[in-house]
Protein backbone atom coordinates (compact mmCIF):
# COMPACT_ATOMS: atom_id res chain seq x y z
CA UNK A 1 0.00 0.00 0.00
CA UNK A 2 1.31 3.41 -0.99
CA UNK A 3 2.32 5.74 1.89
CA UNK A 4 1.55 9.40 1.23
CA UNK A 5 2.55 12.54 3.13
CA UNK A 6 0.65 15.75 2.41
CA UNK A 7 2.69 18.87 3.18
CA UNK A 8 0.56 22.01 2.89
CA UNK A 9 0.71 25.72 3.63
CA UNK A 10 -2.61 26.55 5.32
CA UNK A 11 -2.07 30.26 4.59
CA UNK A 12 -1.30 30.07 0.87
CA UNK A 13 -3.58 31.54 -1.76
CA UNK A 14 -6.98 32.23 -0.27
CA UNK A 15 -6.61 29.75 2.60
CA UNK A 16 -8.78 27.25 0.73
CA UNK A 17 -6.46 24.37 1.67
CA UNK A 18 -7.84 24.32 5.21
CA UNK A 19 -10.98 22.84 3.69
CA UNK A 20 -9.66 20.92 0.67
CA UNK A 21 -6.78 19.05 2.33
CA UNK A 22 -9.07 17.05 4.69
CA UNK A 23 -11.19 16.19 1.62
CA UNK A 24 -8.09 14.99 -0.24
CA UNK A 25 -6.99 12.93 2.76
CA UNK A 26 -10.45 11.37 2.95
CA UNK A 27 -10.60 10.40 -0.76
CA UNK A 28 -7.05 9.01 -0.83
CA UNK A 29 -7.58 7.01 2.37
CA UNK A 30 -11.12 5.72 2.03
CA UNK A 31 -11.54 5.34 -1.73
CA UNK A 32 -8.06 4.67 -2.99
CA UNK A 33 -6.77 2.88 0.14
CA UNK A 34 -3.53 4.81 0.51
CA UNK A 35 -1.96 5.31 3.93
CA UNK A 36 -2.04 9.09 4.34
CA UNK A 37 -0.92 11.63 6.86
CA UNK A 38 -0.69 15.38 6.60
CA UNK A 39 1.35 18.19 8.13
CA UNK A 40 0.77 21.94 7.85
CA UNK A 41 3.76 24.26 7.44
CA UNK A 42 4.13 26.89 10.13
CA UNK A 43 6.55 29.35 8.54
CA UNK A 44 9.65 29.82 6.44
CA UNK A 45 11.69 26.67 5.72
CA UNK A 46 9.30 24.37 7.55
CA UNK A 47 8.19 22.78 4.26
CA UNK A 48 11.81 21.93 3.53
CA UNK A 49 12.34 20.31 6.94
CA UNK A 50 9.19 18.20 6.70
CA UNK A 51 10.04 17.13 3.13
CA UNK A 52 13.59 16.15 4.14
CA UNK A 53 12.33 13.98 7.03
CA UNK A 54 9.59 12.46 4.88
CA UNK A 55 12.00 11.57 2.06
CA UNK A 56 14.36 9.95 4.58
CA UNK A 57 11.46 8.02 6.12
CA UNK A 58 9.14 5.29 4.99
CA UNK A 59 6.99 7.11 2.40
CA UNK A 60 6.39 6.62 -1.33
CA UNK A 61 4.91 9.98 -2.25
CA UNK A 62 4.85 13.59 -1.07
CA UNK A 63 1.95 15.86 -2.02
CA UNK A 64 3.12 19.50 -1.81
CA UNK A 65 0.12 21.81 -1.57
CA UNK A 66 0.56 25.56 -1.55
CA UNK A 67 2.06 28.35 -3.60
CA UNK A 68 5.29 28.25 -5.58
CA UNK A 69 7.25 29.11 -2.41
CA UNK A 70 6.01 26.03 -0.55
CA UNK A 71 6.58 23.77 -3.55
CA UNK A 72 10.12 25.17 -3.82
CA UNK A 73 10.81 24.38 -0.16
CA UNK A 74 9.56 20.80 -0.58
CA UNK A 75 11.73 20.36 -3.69
CA UNK A 76 14.75 21.58 -1.68
CA UNK A 77 14.01 19.14 1.16
CA UNK A 78 13.72 16.21 -1.27
CA UNK A 79 16.89 17.13 -3.19
CA UNK A 80 18.90 17.55 0.03
CA UNK A 81 17.79 14.10 1.20
CA UNK A 82 19.25 12.49 -1.93
CA UNK A 83 16.22 10.13 -2.00
CA UNK A 84 14.07 9.40 -5.05
CA UNK A 85 10.63 9.94 -3.57
CA UNK A 86 7.65 10.73 -5.84
CA UNK A 87 6.18 14.22 -5.73
CA UNK A 88 2.75 15.57 -6.69
CA UNK A 89 2.06 19.29 -6.53
CA UNK A 90 -1.32 20.75 -5.71
CA UNK A 91 -1.21 24.43 -6.72
CA UNK A 92 -2.92 26.80 -4.31
CA UNK A 93 -0.93 30.02 -4.56
CA UNK A 94 -1.05 33.09 -6.75
CA UNK A 95 0.94 32.12 -9.81
CA UNK A 96 1.63 28.34 -9.79
CA UNK A 97 3.70 28.27 -12.96
CA UNK A 98 4.78 24.64 -12.87
CA UNK A 99 1.31 23.42 -11.85
CA UNK A 100 -0.19 25.37 -14.76
CA UNK A 101 2.39 23.93 -17.13
CA UNK A 102 1.44 20.39 -16.09
CA UNK A 103 -2.25 21.30 -16.15
CA UNK A 104 -2.76 19.86 -12.66
CA UNK A 105 -6.49 19.60 -11.83
CA UNK A 106 -7.70 22.11 -9.22
CA UNK A 107 -10.76 19.98 -8.49
CA UNK A 108 -9.71 17.93 -5.46
CA UNK A 109 -11.39 14.70 -6.61
CA UNK A 110 -9.73 14.89 -10.02
CA UNK A 111 -6.42 15.63 -8.29
CA UNK A 112 -6.85 12.52 -6.10
CA UNK A 113 -7.62 10.50 -9.24
CA UNK A 114 -4.43 11.80 -10.87
CA UNK A 115 -2.46 10.46 -7.89
CA UNK A 116 -4.26 7.13 -8.08
CA UNK A 117 -3.58 6.82 -11.83
CA UNK A 118 0.06 7.52 -11.01
CA UNK A 119 1.62 8.60 -14.32
CA UNK A 120 5.19 9.68 -13.53
CA UNK A 121 7.66 11.89 -15.39
CA UNK A 122 11.15 12.35 -13.96
CA UNK A 123 11.57 16.13 -14.05
CA UNK A 124 14.74 18.20 -14.19
CA UNK A 125 15.61 20.37 -11.20
CA UNK A 126 17.73 23.52 -11.31
CA UNK A 127 20.41 24.51 -8.82
CA UNK A 128 21.04 28.23 -8.29
CA UNK A 129 24.00 28.69 -5.94
CA UNK A 130 23.11 26.29 -3.14
CA UNK A 131 19.35 26.41 -3.65
CA UNK A 132 17.25 24.16 -5.88
CA UNK A 133 14.44 25.41 -8.08
CA UNK A 134 11.64 23.71 -9.95
CA UNK A 135 10.56 26.31 -12.44
CA UNK A 136 12.52 29.52 -12.67
CA UNK A 137 15.51 31.53 -11.55
CA UNK A 138 15.72 35.13 -12.68
CA UNK A 139 17.47 38.43 -12.12
CA UNK A 140 16.93 42.04 -13.17
CA UNK A 141 13.91 44.07 -14.14
CA UNK A 142 11.30 41.32 -14.22
CA UNK A 143 12.12 40.03 -10.76
CA UNK A 144 11.93 43.55 -9.33
CA UNK A 145 8.39 43.58 -10.64
CA UNK A 146 7.51 40.38 -8.80
CA UNK A 147 8.78 41.76 -5.51
CA UNK A 148 6.90 45.03 -5.92
CA UNK A 149 3.64 43.15 -5.69
CA UNK A 150 2.43 43.12 -2.08
CA UNK A 151 0.89 39.95 -0.65
CA UNK A 152 -2.41 41.81 -0.34
CA UNK A 153 -2.38 42.75 -4.01
CA UNK A 154 -1.51 39.16 -4.92
CA UNK A 155 -4.43 37.77 -2.94
CA UNK A 156 -6.93 40.24 -4.37
CA UNK A 157 -5.76 40.27 -7.95
CA UNK A 158 -4.38 36.78 -8.25
CA UNK A 159 -1.85 36.24 -10.98
CA UNK A 160 -2.83 39.40 -12.85
CA UNK A 161 -1.21 41.38 -10.05
CA UNK A 162 2.16 40.72 -11.64
CA UNK A 163 0.94 42.04 -14.95
CA UNK A 164 -0.69 45.22 -13.62
CA UNK A 165 2.20 46.02 -11.32
CA UNK A 166 4.58 45.24 -14.18
CA UNK A 167 2.97 47.82 -16.43
CA UNK A 168 3.29 50.41 -13.68
CA UNK A 169 6.89 49.64 -12.85
CA UNK A 170 8.24 49.01 -16.33
CA UNK A 171 8.61 52.57 -17.69
CA UNK A 172 10.39 53.77 -14.55
CA UNK A 173 12.91 51.00 -14.69
CA UNK A 174 13.29 50.88 -18.44
CA UNK A 175 16.81 52.26 -18.49
CA UNK A 176 18.19 50.36 -15.55
CA UNK A 177 20.33 47.88 -17.39
CA UNK A 178 22.71 45.41 -15.82
CA UNK A 179 26.25 44.78 -16.94
CA UNK A 180 26.99 41.10 -16.57
CA UNK A 181 29.65 38.59 -17.41
CA UNK A 182 28.20 35.34 -18.65
CA UNK A 183 30.32 32.21 -18.59
CA UNK A 184 28.95 29.26 -20.57
CA UNK A 185 31.30 26.37 -21.29
CA UNK A 186 34.76 27.86 -21.79
CA UNK A 187 33.47 31.20 -23.10
CA UNK A 188 33.03 34.41 -21.11
CA UNK A 189 30.97 37.24 -22.63
CA UNK A 190 30.19 40.74 -21.38
CA UNK A 191 26.56 41.72 -21.81
CA UNK A 192 24.33 44.66 -21.05
CA UNK A 193 20.94 43.21 -20.13
CA UNK A 194 17.55 44.20 -18.73
CA UNK A 195 16.99 40.82 -17.18
CA UNK A 196 17.66 37.14 -17.50
CA UNK A 197 15.46 34.14 -16.92
CA UNK A 198 16.37 30.51 -16.52
CA UNK A 199 13.29 28.37 -16.98
CA UNK A 200 12.44 24.69 -16.67
CA UNK A 201 8.91 24.93 -18.09
CA UNK A 202 7.43 27.28 -20.67
CA UNK A 203 5.36 29.10 -17.97
CA UNK A 204 6.91 32.04 -16.15
CA UNK A 205 5.20 34.66 -14.00
CA UNK A 206 1.73 33.55 -15.04
CA UNK A 207 2.48 33.69 -18.80
CA UNK A 208 2.37 30.53 -20.87
CA UNK A 209 5.02 30.90 -23.52
CA UNK A 210 7.88 32.94 -22.09
CA UNK A 211 10.37 30.04 -22.38
CA UNK A 212 8.61 28.60 -25.39
CA UNK A 213 11.24 25.92 -26.12
CA UNK A 214 11.53 24.60 -22.56
CA UNK A 215 10.98 20.93 -21.76
CA UNK A 216 10.82 19.64 -18.18
CA UNK A 217 12.95 16.52 -18.63
CA UNK A 218 15.41 17.33 -21.42
CA UNK A 219 18.38 17.93 -19.12
CA UNK A 220 18.53 21.62 -20.05
CA UNK A 221 17.22 24.87 -18.68
CA UNK A 222 16.26 27.59 -21.15
CA UNK A 223 18.26 30.74 -20.58
CA UNK A 224 16.71 33.94 -21.91
CA UNK A 225 18.76 37.10 -21.83
CA UNK A 226 16.96 40.30 -22.70
CA UNK A 227 19.62 42.69 -23.89
CA UNK A 228 19.31 46.40 -23.33
CA UNK A 229 17.70 48.42 -26.10
CA UNK A 230 15.91 51.64 -26.95
CA UNK A 231 12.67 52.40 -25.09
CA UNK A 232 10.36 51.74 -28.08
CA UNK A 233 11.96 48.41 -28.85
CA UNK A 234 11.88 47.38 -25.20
CA UNK A 235 8.17 48.10 -24.86
CA UNK A 236 7.45 46.23 -28.06
CA UNK A 237 9.64 43.35 -26.92
CA UNK A 238 7.83 43.16 -23.60
CA UNK A 239 4.50 42.63 -25.38
CA UNK A 240 6.02 40.11 -27.79
CA UNK A 241 7.27 38.18 -24.75
CA UNK A 242 3.83 38.05 -23.18
CA UNK A 243 2.53 36.54 -26.42
CA UNK A 244 5.45 34.13 -26.75
CA UNK A 245 6.64 35.71 -30.02
CA UNK A 246 10.01 37.02 -28.84
CA UNK A 247 12.48 34.20 -29.40
CA UNK A 248 13.91 35.44 -32.71
CA UNK A 249 13.97 39.12 -31.66
CA UNK A 250 17.36 40.88 -32.06
CA UNK A 251 17.54 41.72 -28.37
CA UNK A 252 16.92 38.19 -27.17
CA UNK A 253 19.59 35.59 -26.57
CA UNK A 254 17.89 32.24 -26.11
CA UNK A 255 20.11 29.30 -25.09
CA UNK A 256 19.64 25.77 -23.83
CA UNK A 257 22.15 25.40 -21.01
CA UNK A 258 23.33 22.78 -18.53
CA UNK A 259 25.66 24.94 -16.47
CA UNK A 260 26.69 28.59 -16.49
CA UNK A 261 27.82 31.40 -14.24
CA UNK A 262 26.72 35.04 -14.14
CA UNK A 263 28.80 37.73 -12.50
CA UNK A 264 28.10 41.41 -12.03
CA UNK A 265 29.69 44.32 -10.17
CA UNK A 266 26.20 45.51 -9.17
CA UNK A 267 24.18 43.90 -6.40
CA UNK A 268 21.57 41.94 -8.30
CA UNK A 269 18.96 39.94 -6.44
CA UNK A 270 18.09 36.55 -7.79
CA UNK A 271 14.52 35.34 -7.67
CA UNK A 272 14.09 31.58 -7.27
CA UNK A 273 10.61 30.17 -7.92
CA UNK A 274 9.12 33.54 -6.93
CA UNK A 275 11.08 34.11 -3.70
CA UNK A 276 14.30 36.03 -3.03
CA UNK A 277 17.21 33.63 -3.41
CA UNK A 278 20.54 35.45 -2.98
CA UNK A 279 22.64 37.74 -5.16
CA UNK A 280 25.09 37.48 -8.08
CA UNK A 281 27.66 36.06 -8.71
CA UNK A 282 25.96 32.71 -9.01
CA UNK A 283 26.51 29.39 -10.73
CA UNK A 284 23.47 27.62 -12.18
CA UNK A 285 23.23 23.92 -12.98
CA UNK A 286 20.66 21.38 -14.10
CA UNK A 287 20.16 18.04 -12.41
CA UNK A 288 18.50 15.95 -15.08
CA UNK A 289 15.36 13.93 -14.26
CA UNK A 290 15.95 14.37 -10.54
CA UNK A 291 12.43 14.05 -9.12
CA UNK A 292 9.72 11.57 -10.21
CA UNK A 293 6.63 13.74 -10.48
CA UNK A 294 3.02 12.63 -10.81
CA UNK A 295 1.42 14.29 -13.84
CA UNK A 296 -2.05 14.10 -15.43
CA UNK A 297 -2.56 11.23 -17.89
CA UNK A 298 -3.31 13.72 -20.69
CA UNK A 299 -0.29 15.99 -20.09
CA UNK A 300 1.58 16.46 -23.38
CA UNK A 301 5.27 16.93 -22.72
CA UNK A 302 6.13 18.82 -25.92
Ligand SMILES: Nc1ncnc2c1ncn2[C@@H]1O[C@H](COP(=O)(O)OP(=O)(O)OP(=O)(O)O)[C@@H](O)[C@H]1O
Nearest residue numbers: 012013041042043044066067068069070093094095
Ligand atom coordinates in the same frame (compact mmCIF):
# COMPACT_ATOMS: atom_id res chain seq x y z
N1 LIG B 1 1.82 28.78 8.10
C1 LIG B 1 2.54 29.70 7.46
N2 LIG B 1 2.39 31.01 7.73
C2 LIG B 1 3.08 31.95 7.07
N3 LIG B 1 4.00 31.68 6.10
C3 LIG B 1 4.21 30.39 5.78
C4 LIG B 1 3.48 29.34 6.43
N4 LIG B 1 3.88 28.18 5.89
C5 LIG B 1 4.82 28.47 4.96
N5 LIG B 1 5.03 29.80 4.90
C6 LIG B 1 5.97 30.55 4.03
O1 LIG B 1 5.23 31.34 3.09
C7 LIG B 1 5.92 31.36 1.83
C8 LIG B 1 4.94 31.59 0.67
O2 LIG B 1 4.00 30.59 0.69
P1 LIG B 1 3.34 29.95 -0.60
O3 LIG B 1 4.25 30.02 -1.75
O4 LIG B 1 2.81 28.61 -0.22
O5 LIG B 1 2.04 30.83 -0.79
P2 LIG B 1 1.67 32.15 -1.56
O6 LIG B 1 2.63 33.23 -1.21
O7 LIG B 1 0.22 32.37 -1.29
O8 LIG B 1 1.79 31.73 -3.06
P3 LIG B 1 2.73 32.26 -4.25
O9 LIG B 1 4.15 31.96 -3.82
O10 LIG B 1 2.30 31.47 -5.45
O11 LIG B 1 2.44 33.70 -4.36
C9 LIG B 1 6.65 30.03 1.76
O12 LIG B 1 7.87 30.17 1.06
C10 LIG B 1 6.86 29.62 3.21
O13 LIG B 1 8.20 29.85 3.61
